[in-house]
Amino acid sequence: MTAPRRKDPAAADRTGAPILTPRSAAGPASGPGAAAGGGASAAAAQPSLPGPLFEALLDCAARRVSGVIRVTGDPGGAIHLAEGAVTAIETPGAPGPEVLLLRSGRVPEPGWAAAFTAAAPDGELAPELIKRDLVGTGELEVLLRAALADAMFVLACGQVTGCELAPPSADVLLPLVPPGGVGWLLAEASRRIQVLGALPPAIGHDRDRLAPAPGRVPGAALGDGQDQVLALANGRRTSRDIAFATGRGVYAVTLQVARMLASGVLVIESRRAAGPAAPDPAPAGPGPARGEAGPARGQAGLLPRRKRGASTRPGTAPSRPVAGLADRSALLRLLRPGSGAENDQGS
Amino acid sequence: MAEDALLAELRALRDRVVGITDTALASRDGLIITADTVDINPDNLAALAAAAQGLAQRMAAEAGKGALREALTRGSGGCVAVYPIGTVALLAVVGDEGLDTGRLHRESRVTVQKLAELLGGAGPGRAHAAAS
Numbered sequence: 001m002t003a004p005r006r007k008d009p010a011a012a013d014r015t016g017a018p019i020l021t022p023r024s025a026a027g028p029a030s031g032p033g034a035a036a037g038g039g040a041s042a043a044a045a046q047p048s049l050p051g052p053l054f055e056a057l058l059d060c061a062a063r064r065v066s067g068v069i070r071v072t073g074d075p076g077g078a079i080h081l082a083e084g085a086v087t088a089i090e091t092p093g094a095p096g097p098e099v100l101l102l103r104s105g106r107v108p109e110p111g112w113a114a115a116f117t118a119a120a121p122d123g124e125l126a127p128e129l130i131k132r133d134l135v136g137t138g139e140l141e142v143l144l145r146a147a148l149a150d151a152m153f154v155l156a157c158g159q160v161t162g163c164e165l166a167p168p169s170a171d172v173l174l175p176l177v178p179p180g181g182v183g184w185l186l187a188e189a190s191r192r193i194q195v196l197g198a199l200p201p202a203i204g205h206d207r208d209r210l211a212p213a214p215g216r217v218p219g220a221a222l223g224d225g226q227d228q229v230l231a232l233a234n235g236r237r238t239s240r241d242i243a244f245a246t247g248r249g250v251y252a253v254t255l256q257v258a259r260m261l262a263s264g265v266l267v268i269e270s271r272r273a274a275g276p277a278a279p280d281p282a283p284a285g286p287g288p289a290r291g292e293a294g295p296a297r298g299q300a301g302l303l304p305r306r307k308r309g310a311s312t313r314p315g316t317a318p319s320r321p322v323a324g325l326a327d328r329s330a331l332l333r334l335l336r337p338g339s340g341a342e343n344d345q346g347s
Numbered sequence: 348m349a350e351d352a353l354l355a356e357l358r359a360l361r362d363r364v365v366g367i368t369d370t371a372l373a374s375r376d377g378l379i380i381t382a383d384t385v386d387i388n389p390d391n392l393a394a395l396a397a398a399a400q401g402l403a404q405r406m407a408a409e410a411g412k413g414a415l416r417e418a419l420t421r422g423s424g425g426c427v428a429v430y431p432i433g434t435v436a437l438l439a440v441v442g443d444e445g446l447d448t449g450r451l452h453r454e455s456r457v458t459v460q461k462l463a464e465l466l467g468g469a470g471p472g473r474a475h476a477a478a479s
Contacts (some may be wrong), residue, residue, distance in 0.1 A: 240445075244443045
């Protein structure tokens with residue numbers, strides 16, 4: 001698991017003043033297979049945050065909203081907020097805490113089932129797991145933070161066709177307490193996207209289906225979890241699928257897969273077809289609340305580029321589906337050559 | 348060839364919905380027609396899916412819940428969903444823990460419809476012939 005950022009970037013806190021500055025360019029764009037989307041550009045400009053997802057998150061953080069942002073798209077998901085900070089994210093795109101604990105073997109199934117049953121009346125699963133010595137307090141917090149960061153990463157580079165704010169849900173099994181700041185999560189997601197985008201070869205964590213390189217002679221064990229990844233690479237599984245099967249984070253598995261591709265252990269056998277098409281960009285219904293730049297954005301010096309029809313104002317009902325950008329391609333345009341790829345071990 | 352078209356529909360569903368690991372098209376009496384599986388025995392899957400569907404259908408009727416829409420089995424490591432296709436066939440979908448079953452149910456409608464068309468309103472005999 002990636003070690004959590006214990007020291008949040010300045011002002012990336014629950015008041016919702018996010019910091020999402022580009023990493024300073026380490027030099028010219030890296031070699032073949034470097035970030036798709038146009039190479040290095042002038043490093044000075046702060047990136048604008050594209051898309052309804054980020055606007056919704058920033059708005060909710062600034063207004064200390066409690067609720068659930070339901071994200072439609074591929075993979076889409078649900079972001080649970082308590083007073084503007086994130087307690088949990090559910091998405092088909094990344095393993096949640098239950099999968100991370102069970103599939104990795106950290107918690108045996110019978111133990112989990114017993115804790116779940118005992119916790120059912122009041123919904124407090126974390127104390128039950130800790131009480132039964134199934135997981136340590138610190139260990140659980142690290143895991144929950146890592147799961148949040150992983151989920152935000154896949155949401156951020158996925159396709160977002162709409163965001164709607166719903167009332168809070170009582171259904172979160174293992175909320176992160178205290179909740180994670182939106183600024184920290186977005187900064188971490190951005191960092192991960194940059195690192196992956198700078199890796200040769202470029203890899204789609206949810207698109208590229210992996211297989212062992214043909215003609216590879218089975219030799220000594222590769223170690224470091226690579227053997228498990230190799231065994232699961234059956235021509236159908238993507239990095240995301242392997243992450244679910246092993247109870248590891250998608251980002252960490254994708255990093256490892258990228259290294260195994262580069263070293264010739266794995267090949268990309270095929271690619272998933274593109275996700276759902278973007279919706280009709282002319283939605284019916286009342287116009288968006290324009291000219292409502294929240295004070296928090298001005299203070300952060302970060303002005304999302306607002307597109308006609310592309311914003312929602314969380315907290316007003318009812319939100320309507322908004323025209324989607326492919327956030328991934330927009331984010332890829334912001335990529336700088338990664339400065340931390342070689343040091344980033346993931347987890 | 349008919350079987351290629353059936354397999355193409357199964358693969359298209361797996362591409363569209365993140366979390367699907369395997370799918371199979373089977374006849375109502377539990378014989379495999381076309382499978383897009385790996386590590387799961389398609390004959391066993393077809394037989395069990397047909398049994399599951401039959402049981403679920405009787406359960407729905409007994410409980411007064413109308414026509415069967417979906418028989419869903421949840422395990423600690425994922426799930427299996429079975430959808431009727433007309434009166435002659437069924438679609439089994441296996442997914443991992445990340446599979447959004449609500450999304451699957453919606454997305455499977457198109458696949459069920461296309462599979463029904465490809466099977467051509469066939470009786471069980473013709474459905475098997477299409478596969479052989």
